[in-house]
Amino acid sequence: MKELMSGNEGIARGAYEYGVRLASAYPGTPSTEILEYVGARYPEIKAGWAPNEKVALEVAAGAAYGGARAMASMKHVGLNVAADPFMTLSYTGVNGGLVIVVCDDPEMHSSQNEQDTRNFAKFGKVPCLEPSDSQEAKDMVGAALQISEDFDTPVILRSSTRVSHSMSLVEVNERVHGSKELGLKKDPMKFVMLPAMARRRHPVVEQRLKDVAAFAETFPFNRVIMGDESLGIIASGVAFQYAREALPSASFLKLGMVWPLPEKLIRDFASRVKRLVIIEELDPFIEEAVRLMGIKVEGKELTGMCGELSPEKVEKILTGSTKSKSIGAIDMELPLRPPNMCPGCPHRATFTALKKNKVYVAGDIGCYTLGALPPLGMLDNCLCMGAGIGIASGLDRSLGELARGKAVAVIGDSTFFHSGMTPLLELAYNGGSTTVVIMDNRTTAMTGAQPHPGTGATLRGDATVTADIEKLAEAFGFKRIRIVNPYNVKDTERVINEELQAPEPSVVIVRAPCALLKTGRILPDRPLTIDADTCKGCKSCINTGCPALEFVKIEEPAEGDKRKGYSKINQSLCVGCRTCQEVCKFDTIKEAL
């Protein structure tokens, strides 16, 4: 029976069917749903969120060392965090099959960069498979686990936004089990990476890569589809689908394994076609390897290095034009519609308080990164998960008086547990006067409200221990720890100001659950209203950027009315957070009756 599944559902189904015993992950678009599906549908698999991707990979490695089949999943930048265990896992190898699912995000739909994970496969000397649809996503989990066990290596399954979040039909099967015996196996020469052992493992890794390359020549997911011999296309992933859509009559070498590459298969295909083009997104990864073989090929001069491809781009690249007849654009200037914090979002309240303090904000990654957009415009940098605290500390200690009392770091609770704890420790340890604002909304909001170690709940909703941010800060050595409710904007502003003035480092925890959470809700869900007659039209409330507010222009003012307009609250959107009421100087905002 065939079911319509997303690529991520296919990967989760693959984990089930091919006998994965343990799955670990940290949420990150476009990879998040993989572990969510595992958690919701497959109780046979031990599964849980890890605080970050490094831990997720280490937990999966432990399972594989014990002979169990295991999966760690993450977004592309998550592999940077997990790079340390990844690079040496290649040396130890595994025992039970280990698949590392890494989802790239060409075009950066929800990411800070568009790094190409295939480079990590080459860097770590690890095989990399790349599916083109949900069926392959499922099947390749099985292929990856088998390669992992047969060649004693971790295997990367590289997806991308368009594969992970596209749906297509998938044939489902029963669950099978891995081939390795489970148990605690002592083998220090293989698993203890002291220099003497690692020196023996490195040649094993080099030989393994050659063996996998030989295997790749007949790997069934590397396949040739011969058509018109005047044009041969080498492609993988979703780029293969675009190319086939654009030019179904061409000849294709469809690569399911993108590292290591099957040299004989490529040479043979190249010799059978007149013109050879490589259609790949991001880096010239396949192209460079093919050029090293001395084969004449076209690639990045046509496809470019940046952003994602699309069927129309590939059609124009291959044929110089398009057969599609578009109705064309309607020529009008359209306002952009960027994502925004929700009505009632506690982050909006916190940023409103920070704005009053006119501070420089070292930001971090989460919903609160949207605080960078107008009208709040409050973030001054955002580098990677957990970076804000370290950056604020560096600014504070290097600039001295130029930064003292003028800069804060903001970080969310999930990001804090991911990679904010060690920079907070650095700050306590080395001193200075940095103020860290931890925006604790009790969830991993940006990726769709996943629990984390501070929430007291697991992936499957079971109760567990709750990590305590204030006790951690205290244990690290902080003397100044304050906790505020961000919706009390004036209080929050005052507390942050006091901590900015303090000569030592401090932590301000602004705590209120995400406005979308149903549990622990403190919002009254009673909408507010604005008296249109007494509103002065000063836009203080409007400048919080709340989508429940609207500035209504006065086209024909009554005599003596000098206002350009007034504010109005959309009752169907307002949840009564009172942030607008807190900033209104004229007492015109009241609870709606």
Place this chain on the structure above:
Amino acid sequence: MTENNRVYNVLIVGVGGQGIILASDVLGRVAAAHGYDVKKNEIHGMAQRGGSVSSHVRFGKAVYSPIIKVGEADVLLSFEQIETLRYFPFLSEKGKVIVNDQKILPPAVFTGKQEYPADILTRIKDKVSDAVVVNGDEVAKNVGNPRVVNVIFLGVLSKYLDIPVDVWESVLKESLKPKLVDVNLKAFHEGRALAAV
């Protein structure tokens, strides 16, 4: 109007929170239940926070790309006026347009920095004379549940696709909580009655 071996392309657009993903899920499952190969794609993530959302649904004998080529959409189903225009070039010159007569103000508009463009519906009708414009909120109010707007539009859409109505009904029944089935089937048929064919 679906020919043999022909791939049919439906682009559904709007604003995060309007039920676009659910609508495209239903359409995808309807096409699969009717025996078509199906591919569907949308961008999640940042778009969920009130951003612009688009969902591509493609079905036919064999479908390769999960996204529709610019100029190849047979139907553009839009839940919001501005979003219709943002994705307009995806529409084929022979394509159909179904628009929800609704304005959701983008940040630059609700903060008073920019105007919501006037005359969008007129401009659409100038280009596509048989464009179907429906006030989804009003119809939903008559149906008795404000949350069925997306299913009303699936009803409108169903009139332009060559898939039997019982396939739609059975997929809707499977996709919804039992207590919501009746109101959604009513909404679906209200929508069908509003289609101009």
